Amino acid sequence: MSPPIELTSVPSWAVAPSVPPADLTGTTFSVFAFGDAAEQVVDAWVGALAPSPVAVHHPSGTGAADLDADLATARVGWRAMLVGPLVEVLTLRAHALAKGLADDEIVVATTSTSLRPVRCVHCAADTVTTAGIGETTTCVCCGLELLVYHHVSRLQGVFLGFQVDAERWEGPT
Amino acid sequence: MSDRIRLVVTAIDDDVPGIRTLTLAAADGRVLPDFTPGSHVVLECDGPANAYSLTGDGTMPTTYSVSVLEVPAGAGGSRWVHGLAVGDPVIALPPRSMFAPILQGSRHVLVAGGIGITPILSHLRSAVRWGREVELLYAYRDGRGAHLDEVKELAGDRARFFTDRTSFAESLAATLADQPIGAHLYTCGPAGFMDAVVETATALGWPPSRIHLEHFGVEALDPGEPFQAVLADGRVLDVPSGVSLLEALEGAGLDVPQLCRQGVCGECRVTVRSGVPLHRDLFLSAEAKAANDSLMCCVSRAEGDRLEIDL
Numbered sequence: 001m002s003p004p005i006e007l008t009s010v011p012s013w014a015v016a017p018s019v020p021p022a023d024l025t026g027t028t029f030s031v032f033a034f035g036d037a038a039e040q041v042v043d044a045w046v047g048a049l050a051p052s053p054v055a056v057h058h059p060s061g062t063g064a065a066d067l068d069a070d071l072a073t074a075r076v077g078w079r080a081m082l083v084g085p086l087v088e089v090l091t092l093r094a095h096a097l098a099k100g101l102a103d104d105e106i107v108v109a110t111t112s113t114s115l116r117p118v119r120c121v122h123c124a125a126d127t128v129t130t131a132g133i134g135e136t137t138t139c140v141c142c143g144l145e146l147l148v149y150h151h152v153s154r155l156q157g158v159f160l161g162f163q164v165d166a167e168r169w170e171g172p173t
Numbered sequence: 174m175s176d177r178i179r180l181v182v183t184a185i186d187d188d189v190p191g192i193r194t195l196t197l198a199a200a201d202g203r204v205l206p207d208f209t210p211g212s213h214v215v216l217e218c219d220g221p222a223n224a225y226s227l228t229g230d231g232t233m234p235t236t237y238s239v240s241v242l243e244v245p246a247g248a249g250g251s252r253w254v255h256g257l258a259v260g261d262p263v264i265a266l267p268p269r270s271m272f273a274p275i276l277q278g279s280r281h282v283l284v285a286g287g288i289g290i291t292p293i294l295s296h297l298r299s300a301v302r303w304g305r306e307v308e309l310l311y312a313y314r315d316g317r318g319a320h321l322d323e324v325k326e327l328a329g330d331r332a333r334f335f336t337d338r339t340s341f342a343e344s345l346a347a348t349l350a351d352q353p354i355g356a357h358l359y360t361c362g363p364a365g366f367m368d369a370v371v372e373t374a375t376a377l378g379w380p381p382s383r384i385h386l387e388h389f390g391v392e393a394l395d396p397g398e399p400f401q402a403v404l405a406d407g408r409v410l411d412v413p414s415g416v417s418l419l420e421a422l423e424g425a426g427l428d429v430p431q432l433c434r435q436g437v438c439g440e441c442r443v444t445v446r447s448g449v450p451l452h453r454d455l456f457l458s459a460e461a462k463a464a465n466d467s468l469m470c471c472v473s474r475a476e477g478d479r480l481e482i483d484l
């Protein structure tokens with residue numbers, strides 16, 4: 001059995017779509033929005049933060065370059081606010097954390113959590129899957145049957161998956 | 174009980190009125206345990222022990238140095254320090270770190286108020302030694318600034334000095350408004366001073382994870398709510414408001430190790446079997462507090478009306 005989700009490294013927004021309010025404790029803001037469904041959230045955030053200026057990005061790639069550009073001139077007080085499908089926001093959050101942003105400087109909203117990135121611990125390839133936590137998926141690279149484990153690597157932005165072992169179906173604890 | 178370090182006073186500096194700087198060396202002449210910048214030691218006094226910040230950078234120290242403000246109305250630790258002479262023995266507990274620099278920080282903003290310069294000086298020395306980007310704001314009462322010359326020499330124009338509130342408040346706000354992401358803020362001083370620093374930072378959007386405080390000395394604690402302590406043998410002790418659990422245990426004839434009686438030394442830790450402690454000490458880490466399986470019985474109490482302890 002999996003532990004309750006609040007005791008794992010899996011953020012609640014990685015389990016079900018969730019939209020937190022804008023972080024009013026910041027002083028300057030950048031929003032990174034992925035997909036059409038994000039627009040509603042962007043509008044709500046920008047409205048809540050007014051009259052503070054908000055830089056809104058619609059990255060075509062991972063958003064890492066946009067984030068780096070803002071980061072280069074950002075002062076403490078800046079908040080990065082990410083919204084979009086789980087795969088995109090997990091990836092960009094990992095990049096932001098790697099660049100030294102703190103958890104309390106990043107706001108994450110998910111518009112969809114049906115696809116999740118799973119890193120195979122055996123071959124290190126990432127598989128994007130609809131399998132949920134505790135379910136299995138086939139590694140796109142090595143073909144092993146992977147259990148989607150209830151752990152998100154913060155700096156990699158992926159769930160961990162390892163081979164299902166009939167003897168130890170519950171996985172490492 | 175932790176291992177004690179036997180020290181001897183090797184120098185005393187009373188240049189700044191009301192502030193005494195003690196240099197302490199190992200009684201056996203050896204190198205002392207390293208410490209993380211911002212660490213403190215607990216010194217056994219003739220009354221309850223007290224914690225003092227170490228002002229060195231912590232790398233292979235041959236001496237420990239502390240600066241102590243004389244508080245005539247205080248619990249006696251400061252008076253004891255001010256009564257010491259060169260050659261006197263002093264017993265210390267090993268240094269502890271509760272105020273460490275964040276090494277991956279891109280910049281370190283140090284803000285000291287009065288005698289709060291002591292752990293900040295340790296941070297400054299370490300930052301200069303290892304080439305970390307650092308900046309210091311130091312507010313003190315005119316004529317009462319400890320370590321001014323050392324700070325000037327170490328930091329040069331990276332240090333600014335203030336003896337009036339208004340110019341300090343303005344400079345603080347201007348400094349905190351313009352720090353690169355990756356900067357961390359460290360402050361030590363009287364409670365009201367640190368509150369003001371935190372308030373300024375927070376208003377400028379600083380998230381809690383970038384703000385680091387060192388509480389020195391111990392603020393007067395409120396008397397607390399009464400509760401009952403259940404001992405391992407089943408006895409039930411009443412701990413009234415205004416009486417510490419330690420005092421109640423001593424009153425019942427238990428011999429509990431203790432040194433500081435103010436939540437800094439770590440001697441009086443008691444295992445909790447059930448019930449939720451109300452932590453009020455400065456010794457346990459945030460994780461240890463959250464585990465709720467032990468408490469420092471000299472200052473901490475119960476969240477509810479009963480606490481079962483392993484004594």
Ligand code: FES
Nearest residue numbers: 434438439441471
């Ligand atoms: S006696 Fe020192 S922490 Fe309680």
Ligand SMILES: [Zn+2]
Nearest residue numbers: 120123139142
């Ligand atoms: Zn694989």
